[in-house]
Every structure is written in C-alpha cells, then in structure tokens.
Amino acid sequence: MSSNLAAYLAEHRRAVDEALERYLPPKDAPPAAIHEAMRYSVFAGGKRLRPILVIAGAEAVGGKMERVLPTACALELIHTYSLIHDDLPAMDDDDYRRGRLTNHKVFGEAIAILAGDALLTLAFGLLAEHASLDVVREVAAAAGTFGMIGGQVVDIQSEGKSVDAETLEYIHRHKTAALLCASLVSGAMLSGASAPALKAIREAGTHLGLAFQIVDDILDVEGSLEELGKTAGSDRRKKKVTYPGQFGLEASRLKAKSLIEDAKAALQPLGPPAEPIKALAEFIFQRRS
C-alpha cells in the first residue's frame, strides 16, 4: 500500500469514526443496553470501507466530505447491522468477528437482534436528516431483497449444495457488491453528479464490489486467525459457495484483478478527482485482511 493511500485511509477513517461517535446515541442514553450493544459492534475496528467509498464518490464529482459524512455513517451502520444479524446462531452462528466476541455472545440474542434493527432504523433516520430522497431510495434498494438481503437468502439456501457460476455471481453481486456500489453512488448523488458521471461511478462500483467479495473469499482460504480476526477457512467449514471453491485460487485472483481494471477504466472520464476511488480499488485487491 502506498504511503499516500495509507494516509488517505487513516485520515478518512478518523473523520468517519468521529462522525459515528456524534451520530450514535451515547451509550448511557436510556435504554442503555441497546445503545451499548450498537456501539460495541460499530466500534469494533472495521475498515470503514463503505463510508470511505461514500466520501470518495463525492470527491470524484467535486463534492465535499463534510456534506456526505452522515450518509457515510449511515452506510456503515447498515453494514454493521448486517454483520450482527449474520452472526446470529440461526444464521452463520459465529462466536468471533475481528477477533472479538460477536454481539449476541456479549449482549444475548434478543438485544443483538434489536441492535441490528436499531442500526438499520438509525441509518434511515440519518439519511432523512442529512441526505435526499434519492439517496434513501438508492440505499433501500441496495440493502433490500433485490440487493443485500437477496444475496444473503440465496447464500443460505446454497450452503452445502453445488451451485452454478451464475448463482455464485448472484450471491456475491447482491450480498456484498450492492451496498459497496450504493456507497460510491450515494456520495456522488448527494454531490450533484451529472447523469454520465453517476453512470460511470455505478459501473465502477459494481466491478469493485464484486472484486471485494472475491478477494474476501480468497483471504478466507489463505488467511489465518491472527490476520482475519475470525477463524479462517470458515467458508469451507460452513460449506459456503465461494469463488476459489468453484474456480480455484489462481483463476479467482485473475478475475478480481480484471474487475479492478474494469473499475478503473470506467472511471477514466472523470479524470484526476476519481484517483482516490482507483487507489481504493487497488487497496481492495491488495489488502491482506
């Protein structure tokens, strides 16, 4: 990772963390149990990739970070809610995430379910307060049954089965790529992007989102407990369908690399302001966790 990119990520992560601190209810606000549980998972050391994509999407069309920070936070809250619900015993039944106990292991299942619900609700509250109706619409579509939730459903239904390449791509595009793409698009939308710019950013987001999930699958195969903070190899243990499982590691790496190049090519018309998105695309490919 170049030192420029490292500095960019660190600076934006700090801004996002400060904003999340402001927008989440204090942990002693009654009823305290739910606010503590929400904060536990939001401040569990995430990369803040979705919020940073919101900001990069804004900057790519001349927007300002300050204007889109609440939207950036909303996308992180939605991501966090999906992780809390995913980890539940009825879903993936994970005890650890990022090296820490999962929400339901600390607060119990009832509060974990409600904390997820609350983060999703708060996300839309933030968007209503600080964004626009088209951003609410974009995010609701990406998070719903034709987006993230749809991907989850097919993922669950495919466990332990052999699925075709089309189903595998459906899962990845919906489960992960939809929300990553909506992050970029929301930032650009809220910054007055022109229709062609929005189209370019949406295309880049689609490629980059799918690349992210393929790299995730690769890391799950290669990683170790220390690096990932969750038990590596868990996809195979849970009989999840993955790119490496279907096509092998080498073909998966090539596919991810080619998607990253497609994302960069799509951004070409936007010129230098889109450089940070391109750097993030490289980061997504090269990351080790």
Place this chain on the structure above:
Amino acid sequence: MSSNLAAYLAEHRRAVDEALERYLPPKDAPPAAIHEAMRYSVFAGGKRLRPILVIAGAEAVGGKMERVLPTACALELIHTYSLIHDDLPAMDDDDYRRGRLTNHKVFGEAIAILAGDALLTLAFGLLAEHASLDVVREVAAAAGTFGMIGGQVVDIQSEGKSVDAETLEYIHRHKTAALLCASLVSGAMLSGASAPALKAIREAGTHLGLAFQIVDDILDVEGSLEELGKTAGSDRRKKKVTYPGQFGLEASRLKAKSLIEDAKAALQPLGPPAEPIKALAEFIFQRRS
C-alpha cells in the same frame, strides 16, 4: 361498533390490502423464499389499524387517501417486521399469532430474521419513493431506540421483575404508542397539515396509542384463544408487565377510557374532518380482539 364505522374500516382495509399487494414484490420474484415469507406475515389478517390511522390523519386535514396509501403501507410493513422479530425464540418465543403459525415456525429462523429486516427496508424504500424526508424522519424516530425498539428493550428487561408505574408507561408509550402516533402524524404531515393541526394530531395520537396498549393488556387477560388468535393470558405466562397486572382491570379500563376522551378533546379544533379519528379512538376502546 356503529355500522358507519364498520363500513369505514372495511372500505379502508380493502384499499390498504390492495395497495400492499401492489407494493410487496410478487411471491415468485427471486429469491422467492424471502418474498413468500414477507407476504405470509403481511397478509395474516391484521386489522390494518396503522395504515387506517395514516389515512384518517390525512383526511383530518383535507388530504386524500390515494396520496398517502404508500405511506400507510410502509407503516404496516414496519408493524409486521416488529411482530416477526418479536415472535422469535430469542424474543417472545411465540408459535402462533392471529391463529396461524408464526413466521419462523413456517420458514425457519434465518428467513424470519431476514424477512423482518426486509420489511423494514422496504418500508423506507416506499417512503423514499412516495413520501417526504420529514415523514422518513418521523417514522425512523418512532421505530428506533427512542421509540418502538426502546420500548421493546425495556419490556424484555422488565420481564419477571416488579417495575414502577413510570417504567410501565415508558414501555407502553414506546413499544406501541410511538408507531401508532407516527401513523396519524405521517398522514397529516404528507397532506400539508398546519403546525397547530399537526400538534393537535400528535397529541391525540399519543393518547390513543397508549389507550391501545392498555386495551391490549386488558384483552390479554380477558380474551380466549378463539378471540385473540394467540394464547390469551400469555402476558402473565411470560411475566410481562401490564396495566391490569399493576393497577387491576377496572382502573385500567378507566385509564383507557380517559385517554380516549383526551384524544377526542385534542382533535376538537380540527372540526368534522377529524370525526373518523374520533371514531377510530372509540373503536380502539371497544374492540374485542
């Protein structure tokens, strides 16, 4: 129930059901499992009280039903999501609701969790498409940790404990009244209500919402399996804190009646257009299920 009110309820319920049919994805839209699960609980024979309150709130300030139907549906979707998650084994662990198996008993826990998530997400998508940012804000606030979810949390934490009257009122105001009140307010808001009209409607909604929950508690004590479609007496079995449990049946009836009168009084300045809300308030008091 007067035949006028019965006709009003039946007509509006039909309009709401038709709109829900339109706004929910078809049950064979992929991934079909989630859409089937969402529809199972939405079309489980609910009274449609929240949507009808949205419409009555609109009509009270000269608005039209057609304009607020998507918002009416959104409120019903949020109510339905909360029931699905409430019934989960980790929460109230109910096998039956309205005489039918609960969502997780039919579709499994994973799909039930996701169906709840999906209904909440779809609700905000509908509001983004057809309502306004202030309605999204109103609904998010009423459904969040300072509204419905907050009430749920304190309700769970109070099970089996003796709580003071203040805590009991906190639970009822938040768990149930907040969303009922937001229903009335959203309809009025979207129909261009003046600030004083909105204030009157909010006040009426607060009283009426609390009355609804007290009557619910009374019915739980009095009701039978046939009438309620869930096992009556379940509050006591689960050691839920209730009005009758705290103050006795007679005092609870008096309290509900006085809240209904307060709601009607608050609506006085709105004149004849608010008559349907007043009739709904009477219905809330007199209902037997």
